Amino acid sequence: MMHVIQYLEQNPSLVALVKDQKASLIGISSVEQKAILDAFNGVIDLESEIWK
Numbered sequence: 640m641m642h643v644i645q646y647l648e649q650n651p652s653l654v655a656l657v658k659d660q661k662a663s664l665i666g667i668s669s670v671e672q673k674a675i676l677d678a679f680n681g682v683i684d685l686e687s688e689i690w691k
Contacts, residue, residue: 640671654679
């Protein structure tokens with residue numbers, strides 16, 4: 640998952656496409672995808688199981 644986040648950081652236009660559901664993150668669960676998008680939106684729930 641870390642590689643996906645790094646790739647999205649290097650290609651911010653893809654974040655917008657994922658948010659608009661015009662692109663998908665293959666191999667990433669819906670829970671992980673939500674966590675990634677929330678992190679890019681500045682909303683991080685550190686209590687979430689995904690970050691542990």
